[in-house]
Amino acid sequence: MADPRKLFIKTYGCQMNVYDSERMAEAMGGAGYVETSTPEDADMILLNTCHIREKAAEKVYSELGRFKELKAAKPDLRIGVAGCVAQAEGEEIMRRQPLVDLVVGPQSYHRLPEMEARTSNGAKVVDTDFPEEDKFEKLKKRPQAKRGPTAFLTVQEGCDKFCAFCVVPYTRGAEVSRPVSQVLTEARDLVERGVREITLLGQNVNAYHGAHEGGDWTLATLIRELAKVDGLDRIRFTTSHPNDMDDDLIAAHGEVDKLMPYLHLPVQSGSDRVLKAMNRKHTAESYLRLIERIRAARPDILLSGDFIVGFPGETEEDFADTMALVEAVRYGQCYSFKYSSRPGTPAAERPLVDADAASDRLARLQALLTRQQREIQDEMVGREVGVLFERTGRIEGQMTGKSDYLHAVHVTGDVAVGDLRRVRITESGPNSLGGVLV
Numbered sequence: 070m071a072d073p074r075k076l077f078i079k080t081y082g083c084q085m086n087v088y089d090s091e092r093m094a095e096a097m098g099g100a101g102y103v104e105t106s107t108p109e110d111a112d113m114i115l116l117n118t119c120h121i122r123e124k125a126a127e128k129v130y131s132e133l134g135r136f137k138e139l140k141a142a143k144p145d146l147r148i149g150v151a152g153c154v155a156q157a158e159g160e161e162i163m164r165r166q167p168l169v170d171l172v173v174g175p176q177s178y179h180r181l182p183e184m185e186a187r188t189s190n191g192a193k194v195v196d197t198d199f200p201e202e203d204k205f206e207k208l209k210k211r212p213q214a215k216r217g218p219t220a221f222l223t224v225q226e227g228c229d230k231f232c233a234f235c236v237v238p239y240t241r242g243a244e245v246s247r248p249v250s251q252v253l254t255e256a257r258d259l260v261e262r263g264v265r266e267i268t269l270l271g272q273n274v275n276a277y278h279g280a281h282e283g284g285d286w287t288l289a290t291l292i293r294e295l296a297k298v299d300g301l302d303r304i305r306f307t308t309s310h311p312n313d314m315d316d317d318l319i320a321a322h323g324e325v326d327k328l329m330p331y332l333h334l335p336v337q338s339g340s341d342r343v344l345k346a347m348n349r350k351h352t353a354e355s356y357l358r359l360i361e362r363i364r365a366a367r368p369d370i371l372l373s374g375d376f377i378v379g380f381p382g383e384t385e386e387d388f389a390d391t392m393a394l395v396e397a398v399r400y401g402q403c404y405s406f407k408y409s410s411r412p413g414t415p416a417a418e419r420p421l422v423d424a425d426a427a428s429d430r431l432a433r434l435q436a437l438l439t440r441q442q443r444e445i446q447d448e449m450v451g452r453e454v455g456v457l458f459e460r461t462g463r464i465e466g467q468m469t470g471k472s473d474y475l476h477a478v479h480v481t482g483d484v485a486v487g488d489l490r491r492v493r494i495t496e497s498g499p500n501s502l503g504g505v506l507v
């Protein structure tokens with residue numbers, strides 16, 4: 070039998086892309102491909118791209134340029150672009166970079182094997198449809214291979230919120246939830262294959278409304294059902310929108326032991342004027358009140374968020390409101406970005422904030438967020454937390470895992486990958502904690 074052909078996938082962007090890359094690799098497995106981690110070995114290279122900020126989107130072209138020599142040396146090499154840049158730019162990608170053979174948007178991944186076959190005689194293939202059929206149902210099932218202790222599971226995709234800065238509603242399409250039975254089957258299968266922690270994914274995962282006989286299920290109902298799965302020890306979900314945090318989901322944080330005390334709840338800005346211009350449909354005050362309710366249900370919950378600085382029209386006063394909101398919340402972790410104007414979004418028409426002012430605000434915000442993150446991390450010292458071990462550490466004999474609060478924790482001792490153990494935290498470093506087994 071001929072050697073299997075090799076597929077190299079490089080993934081950019083959010084966790085949904087990570088999940089999609091796994092599914093595409095599995096689907097291509099059915100077409101005779103095995104994955105490789107070196108592009109030089111590959112018969113097919115697939116870039117799974119992100120369009121969220123200009124820098125992320127432009128990276129694709131510099132990356133593609135680097136494959137020129139590989140393609141010259143191996144004319145049969147197929148080069149494909151998937152993900153949100155593929156959806157946003159379509160055929161334009163081939164015009165800008167003629168070595169691309171195939172462009173596939175996020176809703177057409179189930180057609181990838183067939184598209185790859187069509188490129189065999191040198192044809193260029195583009196598919197950026199939003200087809201009626203359910204891609205996840207049609208994507209080849211995961212093979213029964215063992216896997217690591219943690220996994221992502223996309224339960225919801227797309228977005229109907231249309232924040233004024235954001236490309237996601239255009240690149241991923243309208244909000245769609247996967248049916249409950251599909252999610253439960255996939256979750257049980259993951260657990261049988263060794264997974265102990267599942268992170269449920271969606272652009273607005275807390276807006277989940279999966280079809281089920283007798284009526285749609287909410288995310289809280291889904292989590293309560295998943296918590297009954299033997300062998301599944303930890304449940305997380307991301308990303309949530311403040312307006313979709315319903316009472317039952319908040320309550321679940323206090324009631325479901327397997328639901329981890331960590332919540333990513335982006336707010337973007339602390340200024341009501343800016344939030345309105347962003348079309349976020351919540352205020353700083355409503356966000357703070359929501360956090361109070363969440364903390365009432367689960368006092369030790371660790372919060373993370375996303376911020377955009379330099380949104381069109383943002384003044385120094387608006388920015389001061391953002392800093393005040395951060396002070397009020399105390400985040401355990403955060404992501405903050407300078408506003409990037411995205412073609413086709415409403416905010417792209419508006420005048421930009423001075424670039425130096427925006428950079429300066431970002432630096433000040435990040436200094437505050439880093440300080441908070443470090444303080445909260447330091448407060449972990451002396452506490453006992455659960456740690457799920459994921460890999461061997463860099464130092465001989467050391468194992469690395471994630472705490473309930475998603476901190477990286479290093480431990481020296483007799484533990485194996487996949488073990489969930491109690492650990493007493495003894496030290497706090499710049500980006501991780503150290504501890505001893507209890």
Ligand code: SAH
Pocket residue numbers: 121122234235236237272273308309310335337375376377406407408409410411
């Ligand atoms: N669905 C998630 C966000 C997905 S995008 C939510 O609503 O929270 C991830 C983050 O990228 C956003 O939260 C935002 O902070 C940032 N982002 C999105 N568009 C951006 C843009 N045009 N410029 C800068 N940052 C952006």
Ligand code: SF4
Pocket residue numbers: 228229230231232235236237238272273310
């Ligand atoms: Fe983008 Fe807003 Fe939708 Fe999040 S909620 S994906 S930021 S449009």
Ligand code: F3S
Pocket residue numbers: 081082083084085086118119120121152153236237240241
């Ligand atoms: Fe990027 Fe698309 Fe995710 S734009 S953040 S890869 S949904």
